[in-house]
Amino acid sequence: MVVTQARVDLPSAEATRALGAALADVLAAGDLVILTGDLGAGKTTFTQGLGAALGVRGQVASPTFIVAREHPPGPRRDGSLGPGLVHVDAYRLGGLGELDALDLDASLEESVTVVEWGRGLAEALADDRLEIELVRPRGGDVDLEHPEAGVRHATLRGVGDRWAGVDLQALADAVAGGAERG
Ligand SMILES: Nc1ncnc2c1ncn2[C@@H]1O[C@H](COP(=O)(O)OP(=O)(O)O)[C@@H](O)[C@H]1O
Numbered sequence: 001m002v003v004t005q006a007r008v009d010l011p012s013a014e015a016t017r018a019l020g021a022a023l024a025d026v027l028a029a030g031d032l033v034i035l036t037g038d039l040g041a042g043k044t045t046f047t048q049g050l051g052a053a054l055g056v057r058g059q060v061a062s063p064t065f066i067v068a069r070e071h072p073p074g075p076r077r078d079g080s081l082g083p084g085l086v087h088v089d090a091y092r093l094g095g096l097g098e099l100d101a102l103d104l105d106a107s108l109e110e111s112v113t114v115v116e117w118g119r120g121l122a123e124a125l126a127d128d129r130l131e132i133e134l135v136r137p138r139g140g141d142v143d144l145e146h147p148e149a150g151v152r153h154a155t156l157r158g159v160g161d162r163w164a165g166v167d168l169q170a171l172a173d174a175v176a177g178g179a180e181r182g
């Protein structure tokens with residue numbers, strides 16, 4: 001199994017959104033993104049950046065209380081129409097059968113599918129997948145009461161042939177460069 005890996009520091013919520021936006025350029029219909037990270041790590045923030053750059057319709061929000069939210073395609077900034085976005089909260093999903101049973105209007109083949117809390121569940125959806133782990137440091141002098149506290153980082157892991165030729169580290173470096181320039 002082909003695996004490509006990259007890492008990027010995310011010093012601000014804006015950087016987390018920028019990572020999502022950068023991935024909008026490489027993600028295509030049928031792609032699966034699995035997000036892992038504790039509550040408050042930035043999973044929804046990442047998905048908001050991705051959705052905005054894809055130009056999809058509707059407000060990307062925390063999918064809590066909703067198992068899956070569909071965002072139909074909309075115009076990107078250059079006017080082109082990209083894929084839609086299916087945003088899933090696997091935390092509320094009993095198993096993969098349930099995702100099938102949701103009977104989403106748009107098939108997963110027509111959309112980029114982002115699964116929060118998907119590790120251990122969503123892998124069976126596709127052989128090829130992009131796994132993103134968002135890590136927020138705990139302990140030390142990080143005040144977890146403050147939502148922005150703690151410099152996060154992301155690990156990107158492309159699994160399968162789909163990701164073999166994609167330079168995830170170059171993408172991560174571009175995001176890091178943008179964050180430095182502010
Ligand atoms: N890289 C970051 N640095 C600082 N704050 C961040 C970062 N990414 C996200 N945040 C903030 O963390 C909070 C929780 O983010 P959210 O995306 O809702 O987390 P999750 O969906 O993983 O629970 C929000 O206030 C968001 O603005």
Ligand SMILES: [Mg+2]
Pocket residue numbers: 043044062063116
């Ligand atoms: Mg969330």
